[in-house]
Amino acid sequence: MIIELDNVTTLYDGANVPTITNINLKVKRGDFIGVIGPNAVGKTTLLETINGVLKASRGTVKVFGKDASIDGSEIRKKVGYLPQDVSFDEESPFLVRDVVLMGRYGAMGILKSPKQCDYELVFNALSRIGIMHLADRPVGKLSGGELQKVMFARTVAKTPKVMLLDEPFNNLDMGAREELVEILSKIHKDMNLTTLMIIHEIDYLSKINVCNRVVLMRNGTIAEDTTPTKILKSKTLVESFRRDH
Amino acid sequence: MFLPPFLLWGLAGAVLAGISLGLLSVFVTQMKLSSLSFTMSHAAFAGAALGMLINLDDLVFAMAFALIVAAVLGPLADKAKLHVDVVIGALFPLTIALAFLFISFNADALKGGGMLSLIWGSILALTPFKVVLLAVLSIVLGVVVFLFYKEFSALLMNRKLAEYSGIKTWIFYDSILFLTGAAVALSLRLLGGVLIFVLMVTPAAIASQFSYDLKKIMIVAPAVGAIFCLIGFYASYIIDWPVGCTIAIISTLFFLISVFISPKRRKKFSG
Structure with missing residues (x-):
């Protein structure tokens, strides 16, 4: 089990x-x-x-x-957890690709920087969910639906x-x-x-x-x-x- | 413009404080803890006042008080299930009450202007040893943030999401509170409580007017803090104003300018 x-x-x-x-x-x-x-x-x-x-x-x-x-x-x-009702300040200094990558941070372990394969997983997840075009957008500027997809991509990118x-x-x-x-x-x-x-x-x-x-x-x-x-x-x-x- | 050698230590101290407080300002603004600097300053102020009262090193007492508050804040907020800002609000009256209590027992220091220097700062109070301590703090802070940038950035984005990803956020949250306590205590005699408050908010507020990238903000904010201290220090020397007041005025003016020239406020049409 x-x-x-x-x-x-x-x-x-x-x-x-x-x-x-x-x-x-x-x-x-x-x-x-x-x-x-x-x-x-x-x-x-x-x-x-x-x-x-x-x-x-x-x-x-x-x-x-x-x-x-x-x-x-x-x-x-x-565990990939997608919580409900996540929100960000409009001026939050994070781009969509940062938010998705951060989902992997815990699994990467302490003192380890993201590697090429981590970035690839992020872009794969964004592309799979069909939101590659949002990668460089500030996360606080997204609509509710876009943000929901970003959070789902974050969950997937965590593998x-x-x-x-x-x-x-x-x-x-x-x-x-x-x-x-x-x-x-x-x-x-x-x-x-x-x-x-x-x-x-x-x-x-x-x-x-x-x-x-x-x-x-x-x-x-x-x-x-x-x-x-x-x-x-x-x-x-x-x-x-x-x-x- | 050359400065006399004794002022060079003051300048070095101001720039180092500008760097460390500027970097901490990113945490303070993103974690929405602007009242943290105020409470830490007053805790350090109370400690320094006690040190002066009993004729012992005020720096040691300022450091001890600020670190005690820093060590208590995180666990107390977790226990009370309240945002740290609320706990800061509850502790602030205690720090200010203790500061005034110790001052009331020490009227001589008040007359001599020693206490006033804790509010506005005094470059004469800075010894080479304290400058070395500030340098060590700046290096420690820089190294800690560099090594754990991943965890800190996740924490700043959203503590709950960082927790969900498997990061033990309390360690990083509490360590930032602790380093803030140390930075405030070390800078208090040089910069004074008022300027500490300015430097722990304004550099990040200015940097964030120009970028949505946390990494860039974390590089720009300490540079902004250092530049304000450098300009303010020279300006105060030339026009003979108190260092703290001069740096505070310059910082606030630059903040206002940054809001008006920020590219974030411009509407861009493409095509």
């Missing part, structure tokens, strides 16, 4: 109620899991507990066999073993979403990745044919762990999701 969560509960400092409770999840290499659920059910908390940014209050999280509460930064070197994507289709129009799904599916296969992707809209699940598993979250727990086909066939589940939404 690449990722193993055993009875995991995560409670934020000062909170009385855990955001996620007693989560058991096993993810094997090559899985492409869609994590769906209404707002505030703990989807982002789940991803951040997996990459060790948040420490599980109870239970154990193992990624690549390492304990995420102890080796969080080591795990994050191999991770695991991708955690928090609503990657945010700020993208329908055309761009379809394009990104195609790229995402290809990258997942080509790079032999294991991917967990938060999707906000259940209807979108039928449009994207990339997930082999779907985890439906409700009230901080995993309500269903099944296949996309089963979840979409179950009228009760779809209706209850729409109601919660």
Whole structure:
């Protein structure tokens, strides 16, 4: 197993109620899991507990066999995490290619400068996502959709073993979403990745044919762990999701 | 224009302080910690005032106070889950209260102008030993930033994203706070608290008017800091104004000019 969560509960400092409770999840290499659920059910908390940014209050999280509460930064070197709602000041002194390259910094290790191969990976990622023309643009001057693509290129350029994507289709129009799904599916296969992707809209699940598993979250727990086909066939589940939404 | 030998040490000290504070100004402005310089200056001020009160080396006490504040800031902000700027705001009253408390116990120093030099600086206070310390600090700072440029630049771009990429950001964040404390304490007697505040913001503010490239800003800001100190030092010698005031006025004037001539404010149409 690449990722193993055993009875995991995560409670934020000062909170009385855990955001996620007693989560058991096993993810094997090559899985492409869609994590769906209404707002505030703990989807982002789940991803951040997996990459060790948040420490599980109870239970154990193992990624690549390492304990995420102890080796969080080591795990994050191999995990490409695309957070939602990243923003930059308009005057931020960073070009798009710097932002994408910086995704690789942790994995490069301390006291090591970027080499030719790192720059090549950056330009490959930019070209794959179709945003090569943005390489020398200041990152603070991008539109929401452009920035989302840049952050995705940053995740890809890292050449991770695991991708955690928090609503990657945010700020993208329908055309761009379809394009990104195609790229995402290809990258997942080509790079032999294991991917967990938060999707906000259940209807979108039928449009994207990339997930082999779907985890439906409700009230901080995993309500269903099944296949996309089963979840979409179950009228009760779809209706209850729409109601919660 | 030749300077008397004793003033050359002052000039060397001012240029070195301009370099180190100019480089730190990039961190202070990008991390949105402009109040850091103010609090550090007052911590060093309180330390120096205590040193003067008990007739011991004010530099040692200024350094100790500034470093204590620097060492406390990062962990305290992490513990309190607050932005460092908020913690700085909470600590600032303590530093200024201690400074005034020690001054109130030492009326003689106030009359003699010793305390005033902590606000506006005094070139006469600079000994060759202190210049050497400033040179060591500038070199250490330059080497640390050069060696860990990758980590520092990721930190300055977005601390959370740097954390996600696997960098242990607290080490670099706290080391910048620590080096800032050392730079402020070493520069206090020469430049004074007011000028430290100017030099820890203005050089980066000027450099960033001309580039979107952090590397260029990090090269230009210390150069700008050094040039202001050089020009200000000579100008103060010629017109007989206090060094700190002269450099502060020149820096602010150049900042205003830079805003108006910045290529970033121009609209360019191609084709």
